[in-house]
Amino acid sequence: MIEKYSIRTDLALEQKERFEADNVEISGVVLEENYDEERDIKVTTVRIETENGARIMGKPVGTYITLEAPELAVPDEGYHQEVSEEIRRFLGRLLDMGKEDFSVLVAGLGNRQVTPDALGPYVADNLNITRHIVKEYGKYAMGKERVRLLSAIVPGVMGQTGMETVEIIRGVVKETRPDAVIAIDALAARNSRRLNRTVQISDTGISPGSGIGNQRNAITEETVGVPVIAIGVPTVVDAATIVNDAMENLLAQMEQSETMKGVGVVLQGYNAAEKYELVKELIAPHLNGMFVTPKDVDETVKRISFTISEALNQLFA
Numbered sequence: 001m002i003e004k005y006s007i008r009t010d011l012a013l014e015q016k017e018r019f020e021a022d023n024v025e026i027s028g029v030v031l032e033e034n035y036d037e038e039r040d041i042k043v044t045t046v047r048i049e050t051e052n053g054a055r056i057m058g059k060p061v062g063t064y065i066t067l068e069a070p071e072l073a074v075p076d077e078g079y080h081q082e083v084s085e086e087i088r089r090f091l092g093r094l095l096d097m098g099k100e101d102f103s104v105l106v107a108g109l110g111n112r113q114v115t116p117d118a119l120g121p122y123v124a125d126n127l128n129i130t131r132h133i134v135k136e137y138g139k140y141a142m143g144k145e146r147v148r149l150l151s152a153i154v155p156g157v158m159g160q161t162g163m164e165t166v167e168i169i170r171g172v173v174k175e176t177r178p179d180a181v182i183a184i185d186a187l188a189a190r191n192s193r194r195l196n197r198t199v200q201i202s203d204t205g206i207s208p209g210s211g212i213g214n215q216r217n218a219i220t221e222e223t224v225g226v227p228v229i230a231i232g233v234p235t236v237v238d239a240a241t242i243v244n245d246a247m248e249n250l251l252a253q254m255e256q257s258e259t260m261k262g263v264g265v266v267l268q269g270y271n272a273a274e275k276y277e278l279v280k281e282l283i284a285p286h287l288n289g290m291f292v293t294p295k296d297v298d299e300t301v302k303r304i305s306f307t308i309s310e311a312l313n314q315l316f317a
Contacts (some may be wrong), residue, residue, distance in 0.1 A: 005262075009188060009189055009190035009234075010187035010188050010189070010200070010232060010234065011064075011187065011189055011190070011198065011200055011234065012046040012048070012057065012059050012064035012066070012200070012202070012299065013044050013046055013064070013066040013200075014189065014190040014191060015057050015058065016029065016031055016046050017058070017060065023110070025054065026053055026056050026057065027050065027052060028048065028049045028050030028051075028053030028054075028055075029046065029047070029048050029049070029053040029057060029166055030046070030047045030085045030290045031044065031045070031046050032044070033045075033119065034045075039079075039082050040069070040071065041067060041068070041069050041082070041083065041086060041234055042068040042069075043065065043066070043067055043068075043086070043090075043247075044065075044066045044068070045063065045064070045065050045066075046063075046066070047063050047280060048060070048061050048062060048063075048064070049061065056159075056220075059279060060204040060205070060220070061204070062202055062203050062204035063094065063202060063203050063204075063291060064199070064200060064201075064202045064204070065087055065090050065094075065202070066089070066198060066199070066200050066201075067083065067090075067196065067198065067199040067200075067201075067253065068194065068197070068198050069083050069197055070197055070200070071112075071197075072196060072197045072198075072199075072304060072307070073195075073196040073197055073294075073300050073304075075294075075299075075303060076079075080303065080307045080310075081310070083199070083307055083311075084307050084308075084310040084311040085311070085314075087201065087231070087307075087308060087311035088311040088312075088314050088315045090201050090254060091201065091226050091229065091231075091311065091312075091315055092204045092315060093144070093181075094201065094229050095227075095229060096179075096180075096227075097148070097179075099179060100146055101134075101139065101146070101147055101148075101149060102149070102179050103131065103146045103148070103149035103150075103151070103176075103178040103179050103180075104149070104150055104178055104179060104180050104181070104182055104316060105151050105152070105169075105172065105173065105175070105176060105178040105180075105181045105182070105218070106123070106124060106127060106150065106151070106152040106153075106171060106181075106182045106184065106312065107120070107125030107152075107153055107154075107155060107169050107181055107182070107183045107184065108120030108122070108123050108125075108152060108153070108154040108184055109165060109183055109185040109206070109208050109219075110149070110157070110186055110208075111153065111156070111157045112154070112156075112161075115182065115223060115293075115297050115298050115301055116186055116235040116236050116243075116291075116293040116297050116301065117157075117186050117235070118184070118233075118305075119184060119185065119186040119233055119235065119243075119301055119304065119305050119308075120154065120184040120185050121154045121308045122257075122301060122302055122306075122309075123184045123190075123305045123308050123312070124152040124153070124154050124184075124309075125305075125309075126306050126309035126310075126313075127150060127152050127309050127312060127313060128150065128313045128316075128317070129150055129151060129152055129317070130142065130147065130148070130149055130150045131149040131150060131151040133150075134147055134149050135149075135194060136188045136293060148315075148316040148317075149178075150312070150316045151176060151178065152241065153168070153169070153172055155168040155169060160254070161198070164217050165208050165217075165219065166218065166219045166223050166224065167217075167218045169183075169224055170180065170221055170223065170224045170225070173225055173226055176227070176245070178211050178226060179226060180226055180227045180228070180229065181224060181225075181226055181227070181228045181229070182217070182228075182229045182230075182231060182312070183205065183206045183228055183229070183230045183295070184210055184230075184231045184232070184308065185206055185230070185231075185232050186232065186233060186234070186235040186236070186301075187200065187232040187233060187234040187235070187237065188234060188235075188236050188237065189234030189236075189237050189241075190237070190241055191237075191245075192237050192241060192245060192292075193295060194234050195234055195235065195236070195293070196233065196234070196235060196294060196297070196300045196301070196304060198233065198234055199231065199232070199233055199304075199308070200230075200231070200233075200234075201229065201230070201231050202229070202230045202233045203227070203228075203229055203230075204220065204228075204230065205218055205219050205220030205221065205223075205228035205230055205291040206218065206219050206220075206228070206230035206232065207219075217237065229310070231308060233304055233308075235293055235297060235301060236291040236293045237291065237292055237293075238290065238291050239290040239291070239292060241292075242292055246258075252312050261278075269314030
């Protein structure tokens with residue numbers, strides 16, 4: 001049954017939606033939704049509470065918070081500030097910052113030379129780094145009794161360094177001893193309407209490149225030695241998703257046509273996962289490994305990276 005629901009997405013919300021579409025209940029997985037109509041921000045929390053739920057969902061036990069903000073791809077400064085505040089609020093819930101002089105390492109994952117994958121490095125560029133100031137001059141150099149030490153690293157990708165990202169981060173953690181790591185990476189989505197409009201925050205760490213089929217070693221508390229919070233934004237979808245969405249629209253039109261209704265009925269007999277697999281077979285081999293991103297991705301990724309960095313700067317100010 002698990003293989004039936006296997007889809008290419010990094011979003012826990014989309015995994016859960018696939019089961020719900022076929023009215024399949026998953027024990028050990030809890031979903032909560034909250035919609036702020038005034039700010040047009042929908043927050044969905046998926047909590048995977050059991051190993052059985054984790055096995056079926058294909059994701060580790062933990063909490064996955066998804067912010068869907070339709071205007072996130074639009075240059076609206078006020079709206080982006082509200083999204084920053086929401087991200088800051090949820091990060092504050094997931095991080096245990098009760099310790100005095102709390103220290104966090106931000107890892108900007110991805111390839112700076114590939115714009116859809118440059119979210120992490122761009123976020124790191126906009127951070128107000130403070131660890132070196134406190135280490136050099138003491139916490140009173142910040143004018144505060146209690147300070148939060150913020151450091152950052154952009155480890156690059158294996159093709160550039162010859163090393164697994166987790167190896168680099170584990171080495172930095174061992175030397176600098178932060179209390180937590182926040183890993184930021186671009187994700188892949190199943191639904192094209194979520195591109196550059198969704199932020200996922202989780203307390204389970206991250207597997208770089210998993211959404212596009214690159215299986216790298218995971219960055220988790222078990223592998224680096226401290227809690228890992230992951231922040232991700234879907235910037236790409238695979239070609240099969242685009243074709244599948246087009247087919248869904250075609251089926252909807254067939255339903256309204258007397259001459260084509262019979263064809264539509266046959267295809268409607270497939271469930272969502274079967275349609276997706278059919279599309280993958282039809283477009284293979286030439287388009288099966290292709291990923292698509294919006295044409296304005298350069299400006300959008302920079303804008304969203306600033307929104308995320310502002311949330312981090314506010315939280316660790």
